[in-house]
Amino acid sequence: MSPVVTAAAARRSAEEQAQFDHALRTLFEEHIAFNRVLGLEIVSVEPGNVRGSFDMRPELVGSSLHGRLHGGVVSSVLDAMAGLALMVEIGASRPTESMQQVLHRFARMGTIDLRIDFLRQGIGRRFDATAEVTRLGGRIGSVQMALHNDEGRLIATGAAAYVLA
Amino acid sequence: MSPVVTAAAARRSAEEQAQFDHALRTLFEEHIAFNRVLGLEIVSVEPGNVRGSFDMRPELVGSSLHGRLHGGVVSSVLDAMAGLALMVEIGASRPTESMQQVLHRFARMGTIDLRIDFLRQGIGRRFDATAEVTRLGGRIGSVQMALHNDEGRLIATGAAAYVLA
Amino acid sequence: MSPVVTAAAARRSAEEQAQFDHALRTLFEEHIAFNRVLGLEIVSVEPGNVRGSFDMRPELVGSSLHGRLHGGVVSSVLDAMAGLALMVEIGASRPTESMQQVLHRFARMGTIDLRIDFLRQGIGRRFDATAEVTRLGGRIGSVQMALHNDEGRLIATGAAAYVLA
Amino acid sequence: MSPVVTAAAARRSAEEQAQFDHALRTLFEEHIAFNRVLGLEIVSVEPGNVRGSFDMRPELVGSSLHGRLHGGVVSSVLDAMAGLALMVEIGASRPTESMQQVLHRFARMGTIDLRIDFLRQGIGRRFDATAEVTRLGGRIGSVQMALHNDEGRLIATGAAAYVLA
Numbered sequence: 001m002s003p004v005v006t007a008a009a010a011r012r013s014a015e016e017q018a019q020f021d022h023a024l025r026t027l028f029e030e031h032i033a034f035n036r037v038l039g040l041e042i043v044s045v046e047p048g049n050v051r052g053s054f055d056m057r058p059e060l061v062g063s064s065l066h067g068r069l070h071g072g073v074v075s076s077v078l079d080a081m082a083g084l085a086l087m088v089e090i091g092a093s094r095p096t097e098s099m100q101q102v103l104h105r106f107a108r109m110g111t112i113d114l115r116i117d118f119l120r121q122g123i124g125r126r127f128d129a130t131a132e133v134t135r136l137g138g139r140i141g142s143v144q145m146a147l148h149n150d151e152g153r154l155i156a157t158g159a160a161a162y163v164l165a
Numbered sequence: 166m167s168p169v170v171t172a173a174a175a176r177r178s179a180e181e182q183a184q185f186d187h188a189l190r191t192l193f194e195e196h197i198a199f200n201r202v203l204g205l206e207i208v209s210v211e212p213g214n215v216r217g218s219f220d221m222r223p224e225l226v227g228s229s230l231h232g233r234l235h236g237g238v239v240s241s242v243l244d245a246m247a248g249l250a251l252m253v254e255i256g257a258s259r260p261t262e263s264m265q266q267v268l269h270r271f272a273r274m275g276t277i278d279l280r281i282d283f284l285r286q287g288i289g290r291r292f293d294a295t296a297e298v299t300r301l302g303g304r305i306g307s308v309q310m311a312l313h314n315d316e317g318r319l320i321a322t323g324a325a326a327y328v329l330a
Numbered sequence: 331m332s333p334v335v336t337a338a339a340a341r342r343s344a345e346e347q348a349q350f351d352h353a354l355r356t357l358f359e360e361h362i363a364f365n366r367v368l369g370l371e372i373v374s375v376e377p378g379n380v381r382g383s384f385d386m387r388p389e390l391v392g393s394s395l396h397g398r399l400h401g402g403v404v405s406s407v408l409d410a411m412a413g414l415a416l417m418v419e420i421g422a423s424r425p426t427e428s429m430q431q432v433l434h435r436f437a438r439m440g441t442i443d444l445r446i447d448f449l450r451q452g453i454g455r456r457f458d459a460t461a462e463v464t465r466l467g468g469r470i471g472s473v474q475m476a477l478h479n480d481e482g483r484l485i486a487t488g489a490a491a492y493v494l495a
Numbered sequence: 496m497s498p499v500v501t502a503a504a505a506r507r508s509a510e511e512q513a514q515f516d517h518a519l520r521t522l523f524e525e526h527i528a529f530n531r532v533l534g535l536e537i538v539s540v541e542p543g544n545v546r547g548s549f550d551m552r553p554e555l556v557g558s559s560l561h562g563r564l565h566g567g568v569v570s571s572v573l574d575a576m577a578g579l580a581l582m583v584e585i586g587a588s589r590p591t592e593s594m595q596q597v598l599h600r601f602a603r604m605g606t607i608d609l610r611i612d613f614l615r616q617g618i619g620r621r622f623d624a625t626a627e628v629t630r631l632g633g634r635i636g637s638v639q640m641a642l643h644n645d646e647g648r649l650i651a652t653g654a655a656a657y658v659l660a
Contacts, residue, residue, distance in 0.1 A: 033226045034235035037202060061198040063272070070199035071248075071276045072241020079236045107228070111236045112442060112470055112491050113282045115610045117637050117654055118275065119630045134652060135614045139469060140442055140493055142612050144652065157629060157639065159612055159654060161442050161491060163470055277607060277635055277656050280445045282472050282489055284465045299487060300449040304634060305607055305658055307447050309487065322464060322474065324447055324489055326607050326656060328635055363556045364565035367532060391528045393602070400529035401574045401606045406567020413566075437558070440613065441566045447608045 012095045020091055021045050023099055027106070028084055035080055038073060042084070043128075047092040050085040052077070053128045062122070069122025069155075074147055077129050078158040079114050082143035085131035086162055093136060105165065112140075112161040119156055124149030139164055177260045185256055186210050188264055192271070193249055200245055203238060207249070208293075212257040215250040217242070218293045227287070234287025234320075239312055242294050243323040244279050247308035250296035251327055258301060270330065277305075277326040284321055289314030304329055342425040350421055351375050353429055357436070358414055365410055368403060372414070373458075377422040380415040382407070383458045392452070399452025399485075404477055407459050408488040409444050412473035415461035416492055423466060435495065442470075442491040449486055454479030469494055507590040515586055516540050518594055522601070523579055530575055533568060537579070538623075542587040545580040547572070548623045557617070564617025564650075569642055572624050573653040574609050577638035580626035581657055588631060600660065607635075607656040614651055619644030634659055 012020065025042050029035060038060070044051040054060075054077060062070030086109065091102050128148045135142040145158035177185065190207050194200060203225070209216040219225075219242060227235030251274065256267050293313045300307040310323035342350065355372050359365060368390070373381040384390075384407060392400030416439065421432050458478045465472040475488035507515065520537050524530060533555070538546040549555075549572060557565030581604065586597050623643045630637040640653035 032228070032235065033224050034237055037224050038237070059198050059202050063197070065272050070197065070241065071244045071279065072199055072203070072237065075240035075244060075279060075281070076235065076237020079240060083236075107230050110286075111283045112472075113280060113489070114236065114240060115278060115280045115443075115445065115654060116240070117278045117629070117656065119637055121275075134612070134649065142442075142614055142652075154629065157637075157654065159443075159610060159652065161612065277637075278610075278654075280489060280610065282464070282491065284472055299447070299484065307449055307487075307607075319464065322472075322489065324445060324487065324608075326447065362558070362565065363554050364567055367554050368567070389528050389532050393527070395602050400527065400571065401578075401609065402529055402533070402567065402571020405570035405574060405609060405611070406565065409566045409570060437560050440616075443610060443612045444566065444570060445608060445610045446570070448606045451605075 020099055020102070023103065024084070024087060024091065027103070028080070032080070034076065038076055038080070040077055040080055045084070045088050047088050048132070050081065050088050050131050051128065052081050052084065053126060055126050056124060066121065067123065069127070071116070071118060074118065074122055074156045075114065075116045077127070078116060078131070078145040078147060078156065079111060079160060081129045081131040082145050082158065082160040083109065083111065083162065085133050085143050086136070086141045086164070089133045089136050089141075090164070108165055110163050112163055114158065114160045116156055116158045119154055122149070122155050124151065126150040127155065137164070185264055185267070188268065189249070189252060189256065192268070193245070197245070199241065203241055203245070205242055205245055210249070210253050212253050213297070215246065215253050215296050216293065217246050217249070218291060220291050221289060231286060232288065234292070236281070236283060239283065239287055239321045240279065240281045242292070243281060243296070243310040243312060243321065244276060244325060246294045246296040247310050247323065247325040248274065248276065248327065250298050250308050251301070251306045251329070254298045254301050254306075255329070273330055275328050277328055279323065279325045281321055281323045284319055287314070287320050289316065291315045292320065302329070350429055350432070353433065354414070354417060354421065357433070358410070362410070364406065368406055368410070370407055370410055375414070375418050377418050380411065380418050380461050381458065382411050382414065383456060385456050386454060396451060397453065399457070401446075401448060404448065404452055404486045405444065405446045407457070408446060408461070408475040408477060408486065409441060409490060411459045411461040412475050412488065412490040413439065413441065413492065415463050415473050416466070416471045416494070419463045419466050420494070438495055440493050442493055444488065444490045446486055446488045449484055452479070452485050454481065456480040457485065467494070515594055515597070518598065519579070519582060519586065522598070523575070527575070529571065533571055533575070535572055535575055540579070540583050542583050543627070545576065545583050545626050546623065547576050547579065548621060550621050551619060561616060562618065564622070566611070566613060569613065569617055569651045570609065570611045572622070573611060573626070573640040573642060573651065574606060574655060576624045576626040577640050577653065577655040578604065578606065578657065580628050580638050581631070581636045581659070584628045584631050584636075585659070603660055605658050607658055609653065609655045611651055611653045614649055617644070617650050619646065621645045622650065632659070
């Protein structure tokens with residue numbers, strides 16, 4: 001865990017943190033419409049361990065022949081998880097700010113660019129997405145992402161940059 | 166137009182070409198489930214002028230606050246259009262092959278990686294996506310993509326590489 | 331040309347602009363040591379038409395077998411040209427600022443990330459690099475780049491994002 | 496270590512492996528001219544642990560103001576290390592092939608594309624570059640790279656795709 005994060009853990013009460021995590025989950029799973037289309041669920045919002053997952057569903061298929069995920073689903077999920085990882089780090093790094101202030105930061109966040117490497121066919125019943133923040137600057141955030149299937153095979157990796165404020 | 170393409174135009178009859186284009190459209194719009202989710206429609210499959218479009222819809226929104234496209238929708242559409250542009254060029258460059266042979270090539274095609282640059286907020290009623298093939302090798306294809314909104318503003322650009330066989 | 335640029339042309343005198351271009355050229359060709367290693371020369375610093383070139387030299391070779399450019403040379407040149415294109419646009423968009431102020435902006439500029447697509451082997455006697463700014467925001471700049479050889483073949487394309495202040 | 500690699504270790508004698516590693520080092524450090532410009536030295540060519548390093552030198556500077564590495568040096572080094580990591584994995588995965596056969600594979604290898612994320616300023620006396628192969632397919636190889644300075648700070652990360660044959 002980054003110093004940032006321990007600082008945060010020190011400053012925000014367990015109850016406040018639980019409220020914050022709940023607000024984050026609601027924002028991510030319910031208020032971002034396309035995340036519902038993807039069926040993306042948050043598994044963990046611990047700083048340094050941000051994890052989500054989603055089930056294979058017929059509408060997520062890219063090739064009816066092979067029954068594998070559409071590349072756009074992979075990109076969408078990894079982009080969404082990268083944004084979530086940054087939200088979590090920002091929340092952790094601003095322990096004294098009100099939830100309103102932190103949510104206001106999220107609203108101003110934007111993806112600058114995204115790269116996805118498609119390593120193996122997106123075949124599985126369920127997929128697990130993780131994201132790790134590699135830079136949390138004042139202006140720019142960078143994240144690396146990974147998607148595994150339910151057999152633990154690495155399906156794709158990603159890298160993204162975000163403007164924070 | 167590339168020599169490849171004029172060669173093709175020379176070799177495949179108008180009727181054969183129309184059948185080919187129809188098969189391509191059906192494959193793209195109907196057999197790729199996630200393209201239906203995106204509402205992605207083919208506007209042109211002329212070699213050198215591959216164009217699609219889709220309407221803003223509530224489920225494609227990434228930020229309920231700003232009512233803008235989810236970054237994943239942008240990535241998904243540009244990835245899909247890049248694949249389509251390659252299919253069109255491959256079809257044009259193999260005028261003597263049967264549709265079965267060409268469709269078999271498509272089934273073997275896979276995205277290696279994708280980069281999307283998000284230049285402006287994805288705000289609009291309808292969006293226009295174009296893709297241009299910058300390399301059509303025996304093994305690798307490369308494509309550049311662009312997304313504009315219905316006011317002609319450049320929303321995003323992309324670059325992708327594909328393995329062809 | 332962007333309105334920004336015409337505005338600039340309107341505001342800065344020919345003499346001031348010549349001084350500015352000279353300062354930019356000196357900074358780029360002489361004060362950036364690695365650009366000298368590359369032998370990179372500015373051909374044009376007109377807004378909307380930023381162009382540089384360099385000769386093939388033995389030390390730039392990546393494969394002695396094929397005598398082609400090292401991929402790193404291609405990346406380095408396109409990264410450098412992208413930064414130059416942004417400098418030119420920033421200069422054009424800040425016609426009332428002193429050269430000191432503009433040069434101060436350059437010093438604060440930093441590459442966020444870079445993507446290079448290697449389309450054809452880097453074979454030629456001389457290479458021509460161009461860069462086009464696709465976004466000049468207050469905080470972020472985005473650029474697309476291209477490298478051609480002296481036979482006009484497209485060798486590589488690139489995309490980069492920069493933090494501006 | 497991947498099964499591939501243990502298989503290799505099992506098949507190639509220590510002496511053969513030493514000869515192979517020496518040939519690889521010579522090819523990389525001496526026959527690739529631009530690697531000499533970079534001053535790039537191989538530290539380890541163990542499969543799963545490919546590592547190189549280079550000293551800061553005046554000609555590698557991008558900003559005389561800040562005395563930091565030129566972005567192109569970072570890109571060049573990470574591209575070169577990614578190619579080396581693939582060579583090592585290919586060598587390990589083809590233990591029964593002669594060195595000539597393996598070197599012939601290297602000659603046919605080409606970078607498809609490269610992404611570099613510049614996370615922190617390239618400041619240091621010496622830099623350490625690592626590369627990890629995330630996919631070694633029959634046709635495509637993918638690699639992730641990282642650059643650290645001599646204080647262990649992560650300066651940049653990268654991702655690249657290669658065509659193998």
